Amino acid sequence: MxxxxxxxxxxxxxxxxxxxxxxxxxxxxxxxxxxxxxxxxxxxxxxWSLYLSLSDATVGNSVAQFVGLRNFAAVLADSTVRQALRNTIVFTVIAGIFKAVLGGLLAFLLMQDIRGKKVLRSLLVIPWTLPVAISALAWKWMFDPQFSAINYVATRLHLMSGWPNWLGEPGLAMASVIIVNVWRGFPFAAIVLLAGMSAVPLEILDSAKVDGANFFLRFHYIIVPMIAPILFVGLLFDTVFTLTDISIVFLLTQGGPMNTTEILPTRALEIGIEAGALGRGAAIALLLFPILLPVVYFLLRFLGRREAA
Amino acid sequence: MNTVHTLGPGLPVAQHATRQAHARAARRRLLVYLGLTPFVIIAVFPVFWMAITSFKTDADLVNPAVFPFWFHQPPTLEHFTYLFQHTYYGDWIFNTLTIAVLVSIITLLTAVPAGYALARVALPAAEKLGIGIFCAYLIPPILLFIPLSRIVALTHLIDTKWALVVIYPTFTIPFCTWLLSGFFKTIPAEIEEAAQVDGCGRLAAFVRTVVPVSWAGMLTAVIFAFTLSMQDFLYSLAFVSVSDQKPIPLGVATDLMRGDVYFWGSLMAGALLVGVPVAILYSFFLDQFITGITSAAIK
Incomplete structure (x- = not known):
């Protein structure tokens, strides 16, 4: 310019x-x-969703009355919503930890100098590139109570005894939706990490090596600060995607059994669209906002700081 | 160190050392492959199982006595023909393509000029606007789908594919604007400046000199308009409940059960048919996606 x-x-x-x-x-x-x-x-x-959450709007009733915080009081009094809130946090945190660990391990392996890396990489990113609804269906079939491919393999390999009904038992159902989310997200974590690693100029690493910095010093003072921004953005994106994704739970368990996999998005859909209570549905969806807000706040502050620098 | 001895009796020592280094490198590579194997199996297995399922006869599928991961009766196309003869699968393909084309057009018409303005016009608020648009991509559908369901109802778009044509650009525009602004920054400023010196206005300079060299960027934007639309589930689920108006992922997920029974052969056939092309297309452009969302951090 x-x-x-x-x-x-x-x-x-x-x-x-x-x-x-x-x-x-x-x-x-x-x-x-x-x-x-x-x-x-x-x-x-x-x-509008802020307004809806403060009104008694329903699909049938277009003239809505202002009801203040009554919707929020009502949804917080609903034990299913409270459970959905807890499940959302558990789901996001546990899945996030597994994605970070597996993604980190995979990124480390893919960093090594091996042949056929391109082919391996294109196979490894399949879970991320497949449309999420399609993956959820494939996994529903693998968790099938009668013909579960997972059970077949695990019992033949003697990793498991019995024939668990993955989507039908409370603890296992939550494990199942976490497994699918982790399966879908770990390649993304790995690729973001790799992008971060490749952003570290080799010359800097070499000159640090010449200056006598050992691996841990290099890791701590060069690699971490240089890839941290990318990791950070990747983590934020993944958190937002995971917090707000509805398709896996909706297609696998519909929130069941006994609401053990109910998350805020599925509850908002049930109340806001299926039951037509727009006000309450909007209030449930907005419960995500206090969780999302710090994520977006950190992102903004972070981007603002880089801009200033 | 060995070089000192290479001329003397040290030569075999040097060779021995290289051989050892080679063996060490080979062992290391082997370990890396061993480490990667479970990841690859886990990543690919669901797709393999989807493919096997969609080509198996129903009798073969539910036979508990045989090894499930191979054919015990000849492969069949019956699930695929069923999809096209007895379901709305043909309509779903048509809907998906219509949505893809129109969403791409809307996205290009808005994101190309916006990306260019952010990258090149030196607006005082360009950085702030850019970050604002980036953050719009982070506003999740779950916060918007209830009011949007009213909007599509009031405009009579509900239960038609047009609702999705209108709504999908809300996430393709911010992503593609961000992506294209990065792309435009890489085009040398001289070409448009030359056009301006030659008497072109800014708009004419943009249309005549920048647009023609930006096909790669625009193609990338179109691919993302399509693949990101294919990742949606919530909007289509909330806005479209009429069978012949659904896009493929929603149709497969909600319309292929007869009663409460899942017919896995045709379900997996329908899933495979849309999943594989989208996954292949997306994986070609995955690096741009990652660059797109991380460029905020590494500019």
């Missing part, structure tokens, strides 16, 4: 305001369609 200013330098001198004004008009004009689309279909609905 500095170059453009230089080229049109004399012009700017004669009519400084006109040039800037014209440039700004052009720039905002180019942005307008995208911004407008987002304001109308993201900004407005978001504010």
């Amino acid at each position: 500095a170059n453009a200013e230089l080229v049109t330098g004399p012009f700017v001198h004669t009519r400084p305001g006109a040039f800037t004004r014209q440039r700004l008009r052009f720039g905002y004009g180019m942005l307008a369609p995208a911004i407008l689309y987002m304001v109308v279909l993201v900004g407005v609905p978001f504010l």
Whole structure:
């Protein structure tokens, strides 16, 4: 841009305001369609959901009354919602830990100098690239109470005795939805980590080595600070995706058995769409907001700091 | 150290050392492959099982006496023909393609100019707007689907594929704007400046010089408009309940049961048919996806 200013330098001198004004008009004009689309279909609905959560709106009743925080009081008094809140946190945290560990291990293995890495990589990312609803169906079939492929393999290998009904038993059902989420997310974690690793310039590592820094020093002072930003963004994205993904639970267990896999998104769908209680549904979905807010806050602060630097 | 001795009797020693190093490297590679094997099996197995299931006869599928991971009766296409003759699968493909094309067009028309403005026009608020758009991608559908369900109901788009055509750009526009702005930053500024010096206006310079060299970026944006749309489940589930209006993933997930019974052969056939192309397409562009979402951190 500095170059453009230089080229049109004399012009700017004669009519400084006109040039800037014209440039700004052009720039905002180019942005307008995208911004407008987002304001109308993201900004407005978001504010509307705040309003809905404070009203008694239902699908049948278009004239909604303002009811203050009554919806929030009602949904928090609902033991299923409280359980959904707990399950959401358990699901996100446990799945996050497994994805980080497996993704880290896989990234470490893929960093090594081996042949056939491209082929291996393209096989390893399948879980992430498959549409999530399709994966959920494939896993539902693998967890089938009668023909479970997992049970078949595990019992033949003597890793397991008996024939558990994965999606039908409370503890196992939660384990199942976590397994599917981890299966889907670990390649993403690994690829993000690899992207982070490759962002570390080898020259810096080499010169540190020459200066006598051992592996741990290099790891601590060079690799970690350089890949931390990427890890951080990857983690935030994964958390948001996991917190708000409905398809795995919806297709695998519908929140059952006995609400042990009910999460806030499935509950919001049941109340807000299936039962038509828009106000309550919006209130349940907004319970996610206090959980999401720190995530987005850290992201913004983090991006702001980098911008300033 | 060995080089000192290479001319003398040390030569065999040096060879011995290299051989040892080679053996060590080979052992290490073997360990890496061994470590990768379970990951690959776990990643691929569900797809393998999906494929086997969709080509097996029903009798073969439910026979508990045989090894399930291979054919004991000849493979069959009956599940696929069933999909096209007795379900709305053909309509779902048509709907999916219609949605993909229209969402791509809307995304390109909005995200290309926006990405360019963010990358090139030196707006005072460009950084802030860019981050704002990035964050819009992080606003999850779950916070929006209830009010959006009212919007599509009030505009009579509910239960039609058009609802999804209108709604999907809410996540493809921010992602593709972000992606394209990164792409435009890599195009040399000289080409549009030359056009401007030659008397083109800014818009004409953009359309005539930048757009023609941006096909790669735009193709990437289109691929993502499609693959990200295919990852959606919530919006289609909440807005479209009429069978012949569904996109493939929703149709397969909600329409292929007869009564309460899952017919796994046709279900997996339907899943395989959409899953494999999307996964292949996406995996080609996965690196751009990762760059897209991490570029905020490494600019």
